[in-house]
Amino acid sequence: MKIPKRILPLIEDGLVDEVVRQLMSGKEATVYVVRCGGEIRCAKVYKEAAKRSFKQAVLYQEGRKTRNSRRARAMGKKSKFGRKQQEESWQNTEVDALYRLADAGVRVPKPYGCFDGVLLMELITDDEGEVAPRLSDVAMSAEQALEDHALVMQYITRMLCAGLVHGDLSEFNILVDDYGPVIIDLPQVVNAAANNQAEWMLERDVNKITSYYSLFAPELEHSRYASEIWALYEDGKLHPDIALTGQFEQAEEDADVDGVLAEIKAAWNEEQDRLQRIREAREPD
Secondary structure, three states, X not given: OOOOOOOHHHHHOOOOXXXXXXXXXXXXXXXXXXXXXXXXXXXXXXXXXXXXXXXXXXXXXXXOOOOOHHXXXXXXXXXXXXXXXXXXXXXXXXXXXXXXXXXXXXXXXOEEEEEOOEEEEEOOEOOOOOEOOEHHHOOOOHXXXXXXXXXXXHHHHHHHHOOEEOOOOOOOOEEEEOOEEEEOOOOOOEEOOOOOOHHHHHHHHHHHHHHHHOOOOHHHOOOOHHHHHHHHHHOOOOOOOOOOOOOOOOOOOOOOHHHHHHHHHHHHHHHHHHHHHHHHHHOOO
């Protein structure tokens, strides 16, 4: 096939020997099957921001830190250089997440590096060498659905223990090979501690996955894995191999609104006293 313009430099540098075919085109990238020496891999070619249809990207970028102060200033000013740095940051986030999650015990494709907006990584296949299907294309028994759902919940838990939330997880970005589910598509991954939307995103991820598996195992419909996982995380009790139950009882105690308001007022008064002491200390004798 015709070599895509963005992959041509990788061929010239000897990183890719042949583009076999296009695998898929999504909202953020086009993926190709490529040959690298004796291995078949995939090349994910990220779309430019103007052509990317990933909605509300700013929500996912909250809490991401840029170590280089010049880059951070440029990204803030939206200059040409800043936009380029923003794109590189978006792409590198996926590479970093792949390494981080693999170390955390989450099944993800093995990355081989990101080169000018092209991510080379492992091609997930079945035992016959065919590209593994998406979860959305897989039917299964109730027993298999329960087993795989439990595994994905464990992966989500391990991601959170590593400080990350996928943020866009569904049956369309999980592949299933002969060994089970594999998590893919991670450029929008969020920092659980620094992003104010992390809890909502985790709940959405968990509920989407649970909803799909419940098509084959209806007993999952009324489970509350998202609430259980996040409550354990907030209490500091979440660990990578924790046994989840899918059950969660919401505290039914009435909120102490008057108590909260009293604490706010006391804090305000304390701050006013502090400011008054500062003013008095600065006044000339």
